[in-house]
Amino acid sequence: MKINRRNFLKITGIAGGSLLAGREKTAEAKETKEDFGDKWGCLIDTTVCLGCRKCEEACNKVNHLPPPDTSFEDYTVFEKQRRPDAKSYTVVNRYFKEPDAPDKKKEPIFVKVQCMHCNDPACVSACIVGALQKLPEGPVAYNASKCIGCRYCMVACPFVIPAYEYHNPLTPKVRKCIFCHEILEKGGLPGCAQVCPVEAITFGKRRDLVHLAHFKIRENPDRYINHVYGEEEVGGTSWMYLASVPFEKLGFQKLGKLPPPRLTETIQHTVFKGFVSPLAFYALLGGVMWITRRKKKNDAGKEE
């Protein structure tokens, strides 16, 4: 995990830099202004998940996704680490508690991967036309008819989640878990959470889920490590995880607390606020141009 350590250094470096002092304040301001506790979220308990792939199947069904390459009962897919792609909003990956132990003693840990529905989503901030939106209820939704297909959302997402329909020549879409927001609006449960036979996915208000997560950790200190992934990462996410081993061992990146949009939006808004700086620059250049022209005229006059 060379990259992770390096990035961590980088982020701490940035946060320490004077340039960012102002930006961090804005981040705090934004957080106190907006309470994410009321938003919907999900808590995934990786110590419970069986790796049955029923959530993958349910997600495929409720979202009318294309048929999978191999059946959802095919467990050989676990031999490789997969990522959500144009055909699947969510995938389950297998890790081992002690990867170096002899095969028979290996205890698997399954991790479901999907969009984290960040509190302050980088994809939404990046999207050039607002095709991605953080709904007031929490889900990050996508409107394909606005989308121009620039894929900046994919560049921006710190979790590397959105996928693209690269093989659709004319009407490609960005594909990612949409938190089944249409079902939620009708009072239903997300397809994956609904189907899970062991309730590894708990749906609820983010505030309650955070409490639940810490309660579980407190009650079973041997079962869990003391870290709720997503509680603070990139400013917090609607989907959060519990685990028995450090998250870096389960394919999670070590991420800082600062939401990435605070890095750019602050530049955008300080530089372009009310268009003051560009206009001031325009006026300045106009002034220079006027002076140099007068000087030129005067010089020409003297020569005559």
Added chain:
Amino acid sequence: MKGSNHHKAAPVDYPFFTPGVWVMLGFMLVGLAFVIARYILGLGGVTNLTNQYPWGLWIGVDVATGVALAAGGFTTAFLAHILHNDYYEVVTRPALLTAMLGYTFVSLGLFVDIGRSYNIWHPMIYHQPNSVLFEVAMCVMTYLTVLYIEFIPMVCERFIGKVNLPGPLASLNGFVDKLLRFADKFLDKFMFIFIIAGVVLSCMHQSGLGSLLVIAPYKVHPLWYTPLLPFLFLLSAIAVGFPMVVFESFLASKSLHRELEMDVLSSLAKFTPILLGIYMAFKIGDLIHRGAYVYLLEGSVQSNSFLVEMIFGVIVPFAMLLSKKVRQSPMGLFVAMLLVVLGVALNRVNVFLVGFLPAYASHHYFPSIGEMAITAGLIAGLMFLYRACVTIFPVLPVVEKVDEK
């Protein structure tokens, strides 16, 4: 303002079709074939883009590098028109033409790159001011319009009193002539509005391009990732403007067999060590301030590419251009300026491609044949149109033709 007594420009009097031009046409055709394939097979059919690497050669080279290398337009406009330094007037027209064509091809490249090309106009109605890309798109669009407006006087100069439309359109000759005369009068008075706007817009989107990846702190290698990226992009764009003008003059003189305007080019080169020096100072200072220099000798592709970019693209040409002898020798000047151009180009490629290291990627992106063919086709198309424009319009200054026969 564009007083004709300062300098004379005229259409180039040189045969249009040479073997080189046919080669360009060849590249354009191959590129076009791949563009067609892209709209039949989708982006996946012709590119090596993946979900981890959503941006490739077209964004890194056609767009980011293209915009940087079109900086000759606004830097010369600033020098000759805003500072009223008439001596440099001669280089403004070719620089303007390159910028105009450069941005046209940037837009074409973007058009092909985006998944839903027909929605390219959407930012005009769906504003998203939080998005850096939105700001860049709006600036580029407006600037492209400004560049076309700035080019109109050359059209007027060429065709006023000489409008001669073919066939049935001939009845419109008088009307078009009046239109041109009106445009000429109007622009003569108000051109300054557009010139200043061009400089402001350029500064905005040159730095905006640098902001694009600031939102991806976990993906860009720390040798390049800094909150100063927008500022460094702006400084390097300013530094590369004149070198690009010099480089183009060399190309034009070679391919059109014209005498070089060495005196002007050498004087132009005086500014480069200063501008490049400022860029270098901030780049090195930033590296030290962030402590990122620890990665310099990592031995990875990234650290090596960074070293090449800094040593051969910044430090060596900086040292070379400090010497008056280098600036005044055609060979020395050409090599030094070319190094600056390549250095800034490599910087853009480094930031967008080489230094882009997303998690979960099974392998590093490398462009496909199709991507390279389309990029090559676009560059050939740009050169082709440049040649066509200098043949039709008074862009290049009148100079002695090199007598070689």
